[in-house]
Amino acid sequence: MTLSNTIRWLGMLAVIGGICRLLMTPLELMWGTDNTTALIIGGITGSVFIIIGTAGIYLFQAEKAGVLGFIGFLMTTLGNILVCTMVMIALFVNTALQDPQILEQDLPGPIVPIRIIMMITMNLGYILFGIATIRAKMLPRWGGALMILLVLMTFIPYTDYLFAVVWGLFYIVLGWAVWSRSKNSETKVSVTQ
Template sequence: MNSNRRTAVIEGNNQESKMKITNSSLIRWAGLSAMVAGIFYVVVGIFHQPNILSSVTTTQWAIVHALATAMCFFFLLGITGLYARQVKEAGWLGLAGFLLFSLNWVLTAPFTMAEFTILPLLATEAPTLAEGFIGIFTSSAGETNFGLLANLWTLTAPLYILGGLLFGIATFRARILPRLAAGLLAVGCVLAPVAALLPPEHEPKVAVPVGVALAWLGYALWSERREQVSEPVPSPSPKLRQTAAK
């Protein structure tokens, strides 16, 4: 009887330990994804060319928008881990920010993919159509009406601003991840409309603070989980050793 009980206790402890290690590993990798997404966002913000037809066929345009597409997927993984780490402390505000901010990147990914796969071909074969597609991002009316696509892109702006603001505030209040990084995320997203006041070649640089904040939060999550996983497993209590001996 004692032997069966001891075996059940040991197996239960092993399963619980494995689950903790698995969860820690998943959240740690999510932190790494957030770091990558943030770094990519900084690079995209610095090297993004003006949204004009002559930029579309350049190698720089293709590289930047390929990174932007990958960034969207890394971001979705990263913010999921950031939210999971503080789900209780972030509350409904964190949930709302997580959902809105994530939806923004879900909608953004197909556009960035089209910009480096389809748009260069259009620029060569159908320049008028390409200029109309670029007009979606510059809010300029072209000869081609993209209707629903234009509306979807317009929707990304409030999702980005409101989602980032709420998630940043919730993270700041949760006091688990760096509060300065959380504040930078919230402020950076709110400052997004400032891009419209800048020259076209400098508009994307408004994204840099948000990229820095995301990479910072991701590093904090990744390093935190690495430290926890590397902690030694505590030895069994004397009472448990006595029970095992029996």
């Protein structure tokens, strides 16, 4: 399998991850917040595909995204790994204790620092990766703008249910662009020495 074909398929994984993440909102609206099905589909499955698919989005535009894109990619990936970890903790705590309110309390131990690191890496990573995507001009610029909007939404009240929609949408948009644009052209990824 060639590198361009690998990048193409990573783009498709980003699309699948985006769809799973986007589904979290309607699933939670139907069955309630912290519902097991929503956490498995939107949280864990979505996160895993997003983590892998982000590599394709980065690699497709790596040359033009530069160091800023690379740092944004690394921070975003770390943040998404921590999101997946936190969702797994939520899922198992909710399942074991049958009490979804437990995660709304002040949590003991390392969960609070992990959540802080997750928020910092996610927010800073998506800002940097969004700016790099806009500047690279290889993928839809509004996909990069949605990354930045996602960060801003953490500070805007009453946007809780829209958060997963925006998050999933930019992965669908950017992943699909990688999938469709790399199909007909050879993607060049260079590593400078």
